[in-house]
Structures are given as C-alpha cells and as structure tokens.
Amino acid sequence: MGCMIGNQKTIDELSKRYPHIDLFMKVEQADILPHFLEERWTPISGAGCLDIEYMPNEGNDEEITVEPFLPTFATSTITSGKRTVLPMAITPKPGERIAHYPSKIEPAKASPTAWLPVILGCNKVCTYCIVPYRRGRERSRPVDELVTEANSLVARGAKELTLLGQTVEAYGLDLPGQPDLAHLMSQLSEIDGLERIRFMTSYPRHMTDSMIERMANLPKVCEHLNIPVQAGDDELLRRMKRGYTLDEYREKIRRVRELWPGITLSTDVIVGFCGETEQEFQHTLDLLKEIRFDVVHVAAYSVRPGTVAARWEDDIPLPEKKHRLHAVEELQATIALEINQQYLGKVEEVLVEEENSSHGRQQWKGRNRANKLVFFPQPDEGSCIQAGDLVKVQIERTTAWSLQGCTVAV
Ligand code: SF4
Structure with a gap:
C-alpha cells in the first residue's frame, strides 16, 4: 500500500x-x-x-x-x-465521495499521540513528486466523520491528535460550505480528554491570516508549524514548480510569527535537485540562516519515475549531494542548539509518550507544545508517571535535537 x-x-x-x-x-x-x-x-x-x-x-x-x-x-x-x-484503481466521480478509512476496524487502545488524516491527495504539481499521480486530487473528509473518529481515538487513550494532509490548510475547500482547518480544529477542541491538536503539512499559499489567528486562539492547538520550503532560490523553486516565490514564503513566515507569538517552525529541504548550481545551493543555506527554523528535514534528491523531473538529467553526483546534505545538517545543528538553549531553566508542559532507555539510562520521553523532544528521569518518590500524562519539566540541559530536565509537577 x-x-x-x-x-x-x-x-x-x-x-x-x-x-x-x-x-x-x-x-x-x-x-x-x-x-x-x-x-x-x-x-x-x-x-x-x-x-x-x-x-x-x-x-x-x-x-x-x-x-x-x-x-x-x-x-x-x-x-x-x-x-x-x-x-482496480478507484476514481471517484464528480460529487461522489469515496469512503477513506475502515469504519469497522478500530484499535482497542490508541497511543497518547494519534494521527487523523483529514485531507487526502494533492492538487499541486511539484515536478519531483509522485504523490499527485498516486493519491489523486485533494479530498477532504467531512467534519462530522472526523469528530466521530477523533472521539473514538480519545476514548481509547489518545491525548494528542495530529491532523494530516499533504497540504493540510486546503482542508474543506472541496466540501459544501468550505469549513476550513481552523473550523475543524474548533470542533475537535470541544472533545473532553483531548489535550493537544497538531497539524501537518502546511503549504504557504493556503494559509490565510484569518486561519492563523483563529488557530492561535484555540488553546489546544500547539504552536508548531511544519512548512516545507524545499529550496532557497527562486529559480530552483520555479523548476520544482512549488507555486510560490521566496519573497512570498518569507512574507508568510513573517505573518505567522507576528500573529502566533511563540510558534516554532520546521521545514523540508531537498538538496541536489536537477541542475542545482553551487550558487543556488548557497542561497538555500542563506535562507536557513535568515529564517532560523527549529528543525530542518533535509533529503538528497532522488528520481521518482513518472514525475516531470524524471525526464530531466539527475546531474548532481551522489558525493556532491551528500556533501550538500551534510552542509545543511551542520548548519542546522548550530542553529537548533542556539534556539534550544533558550529553554534552559524554563518549565515546559510535556505530554509523556513512552519510556526510553538510551546510554544505559531509563527515562521518559515526551514533547512540549512546541514539538521539542524532552527526556526526563522517573521522579524519585511516590509519583507514578505513565504514557499519556501531562507533566511539568524544568529544562536543565539542551542539545540540537532535544531538551532534558526533571519533573517539577506531575
Ligand atoms: S511536494 Fe507536497 S505539495 Fe508538492 S505535489 Fe508533492 S505532496 Fe503536493
């Protein structure tokens, strides 16, 4: 599948x-x-x-x-x-809704964090991407169906739901009355026992000021945005057919930071795309320094047969792709460490996800609202922590990838 x-x-x-x-x-x-x-x-x-x-x-x-x-x-x-x-391929006729997910099969128990696919498919045509050919046009699931599924997941133990879509802010554009993502979130916020709502993946052009403001005002919606940029050069973006310019992307980030104080940002970057020059790649590094994302997911370009870009020469040698990938990772590690150091001494609300043993230490793993990984040991006496708890953790150490601390309230 x-x-x-x-x-x-x-x-x-x-x-x-x-x-x-x-x-x-x-x-x-x-x-x-x-x-x-x-x-x-x-x-x-x-x-x-x-x-x-x-x-x-x-x-x-x-x-x-x-x-x-x-x-x-x-x-x-x-x-x-x-x-x-x-x-056979199932292609819905105009106006026809296909069922998306099994309605009779439900997990006996959900983990504290669960996925909720809200929109399927993608209407964009990025030249490197196979998704539109395989998953078809954007199709939103009705609000009532999603609220029912969310209630079911929460009843089975989910405390946090991540609303999923390839371009998640396109949610509702194809539904009667066009309920948008913020409207869906307001409905889901009514569910007792649901503590947090996240969403991904964002596409800059669908995100309106009104949507950002309404999401920012919903206490259960966590202040984190995954908004792929893919490249820091206008000519590269044009070849990728991303559908926005760098200035449009910058402006969206500026508005998000203005309207949603404290929001953290992650992005996706592709290096070594067809014909990427040294200068174009340098522009991507410049953009990462300028915006200072919390997290950058970087991938070396690889051909997807059937896409537009598959007809072009994959002309960046693999060693050069790896070199560029490591350059992004190295830069981002420095930026992320500097950002994470700002958490030192702060008390963060952490949703406990699971026990974790690494470096010979038994500890708990969870995330704060800003989607930072947080590790902390079992408190010494009395309090029994379990997955799904919301605890307060004072941050004592930071790395580029995580925060570590001790619980101050359970
Ligand atoms: S990269 Fe994302 S926005 Fe572009 S076509 Fe693929 S799924 Fe759609």
Missing part, C-alpha cells in the same frame, strides 16, 4: 516483481481491505491464516482466468504460483 500503486499496468509490473504479495492497494483504498478479506478469502483456522484460492503446481506458468465477480478487484492473468488478486 502506498504511492507506488498506480494504474493496472503499474500493478501488473509490481505483481511480477513481488509475486509473494497478495494485494496491492492505494492508501485511500484502505476501506476495501475488510470487504476483500470477508468476501474473497476465508480464514482456515481463525488464527490469521488465509485460504489461497488458487495454488497451481510449481513451474506451472499457465494463464489464469477468473470470472471478475467483484468489480472492485482485477485479477492478474500472468502470475504463476499462488493467485494474486489486485484492486
């Missing part, structure tokens, strides 16, 4: 390469899996084994024909060995 799953031709090719895989499906087709299992396969022992309907002798390369009695699925006609049943 994932972005590699495309049309029937792609599925047939994948089927040849990975004959041991029984089912290929797109992410948004997750809801077909229970029906598929119910209707096409029956458990042998009730212990998780599946009955394979067709198992020819080894070496038998005969053509397999099966009556297509379920229109949702197509059957490979070229696979030898056990039969591989493949789903």
Whole structure:
C-alpha cells in the first residue's frame, strides 16, 4: 500500500516483481481491505491464516482466468504460483465521495499521540513528486466523520491528535460550505480528554491570516508549524514548480510569527535537485540562516519515475549531494542548539509518550507544545508517571535535537 500503486499496468509490473504479495492497494483504498478479506478469502483456522484460492503446481506458468465477480478487484492473468488478486484503481466521480478509512476496524487502545488524516491527495504539481499521480486530487473528509473518529481515538487513550494532509490548510475547500482547518480544529477542541491538536503539512499559499489567528486562539492547538520550503532560490523553486516565490514564503513566515507569538517552525529541504548550481545551493543555506527554523528535514534528491523531473538529467553526483546534505545538517545543528538553549531553566508542559532507555539510562520521553523532544528521569518518590500524562519539566540541559530536565509537577 502506498504511492507506488498506480494504474493496472503499474500493478501488473509490481505483481511480477513481488509475486509473494497478495494485494496491492492505494492508501485511500484502505476501506476495501475488510470487504476483500470477508468476501474473497476465508480464514482456515481463525488464527490469521488465509485460504489461497488458487495454488497451481510449481513451474506451472499457465494463464489464469477468473470470472471478475467483484468489480472492485482485477485479477492478474500472468502470475504463476499462488493467485494474486489486485484492486482496480478507484476514481471517484464528480460529487461522489469515496469512503477513506475502515469504519469497522478500530484499535482497542490508541497511543497518547494519534494521527487523523483529514485531507487526502494533492492538487499541486511539484515536478519531483509522485504523490499527485498516486493519491489523486485533494479530498477532504467531512467534519462530522472526523469528530466521530477523533472521539473514538480519545476514548481509547489518545491525548494528542495530529491532523494530516499533504497540504493540510486546503482542508474543506472541496466540501459544501468550505469549513476550513481552523473550523475543524474548533470542533475537535470541544472533545473532553483531548489535550493537544497538531497539524501537518502546511503549504504557504493556503494559509490565510484569518486561519492563523483563529488557530492561535484555540488553546489546544500547539504552536508548531511544519512548512516545507524545499529550496532557497527562486529559480530552483520555479523548476520544482512549488507555486510560490521566496519573497512570498518569507512574507508568510513573517505573518505567522507576528500573529502566533511563540510558534516554532520546521521545514523540508531537498538538496541536489536537477541542475542545482553551487550558487543556488548557497542561497538555500542563506535562507536557513535568515529564517532560523527549529528543525530542518533535509533529503538528497532522488528520481521518482513518472514525475516531470524524471525526464530531466539527475546531474548532481551522489558525493556532491551528500556533501550538500551534510552542509545543511551542520548548519542546522548550530542553529537548533542556539534556539534550544533558550529553554534552559524554563518549565515546559510535556505530554509523556513512552519510556526510553538510551546510554544505559531509563527515562521518559515526551514533547512540549512546541514539538521539542524532552527526556526526563522517573521522579524519585511516590509519583507514578505513565504514557499519556501531562507533566511539568524544568529544562536543565539542551542539545540540537532535544531538551532534558526533571519533573517539577506531575
Ligand atoms: S511536494 Fe507536497 S505539495 Fe508538492 S505535489 Fe508533492 S505532496 Fe503536493
């Protein structure tokens, strides 16, 4: 399941390469899996084994024909060995809503932090990205469906929900009445027991001042924004077809910082994109120094077959890509350390996620509202901490990647 799953031709090719895989499906087709299992396969022992309907002798390369009695699925006609049943691409007609996620399958227990996909697909056409071809156009899930799912996750133990979308601020543009992301957050904020709301990934042009102000005024919405820039040079952004200029990006960051005091920022950067000159790369480093993100996720460009950029020469040698990647990491480590040192002595609210043992020490791991990783030891006496607790931690040490301290209130 994932972005590699495309049309029937792609599925047939994948089927040849990975004959041991029984089912290929797109992410948004997750809801077909229970029906598929119910209707096409029956458990042998009730212990998780599946009955394979067709198992020819080894070496038998005969053509397999099966009556297509379920229109949702197509059957490979070229696979030898056990039969591989493949789903056809599901494309919603205009005005038609497809179910996105299984409604009957719910986890018995959610972790303290849970994902809530709110919008699927992407309408942008970044030249390096396969997502729009694989996941289709942007499709928002209705507010009431999301509130129901959020209630269910919170009832099972979730304290923090991260609202997910490739361009999450596009949420609602395709729904009747166009409820936006801030509206959805205000509805989710009503849920008792839900302590925090996060969201990702942001796309600069969809984020309006009104949206930022309303999100900033919702106490449960955490002050952290993941807003990929990808490159610090206008010509590179044009080749990537990101849909904004550097000045537009800078202006968005300026407005966010003005309207949402205390917000922390993370971004994504690609180095070594087709034709990236030394000077263009230097402009990316300059931008990182100028904006001073809290976190930078950096990746060396790699070709995604089927994209526009795949037709261009991938002309930056791998050693040079690695060199640029390390240059970004090194610069960002210095910036992040300086930013994190500002937390020394402060008391941070931390949502405890799990126990962690590293360097021979048993400790707890969680995050503050600004999405910084925080580590702290079990308090000496009495208080029993568990995952999902909100605790106050006084910060005593910092690195570029985390904060460490001791609990002052549980
Ligand atoms: S990089 Fe992001 S915004 Fe661009 S096409 Fe891919 S998913 Fe969409």
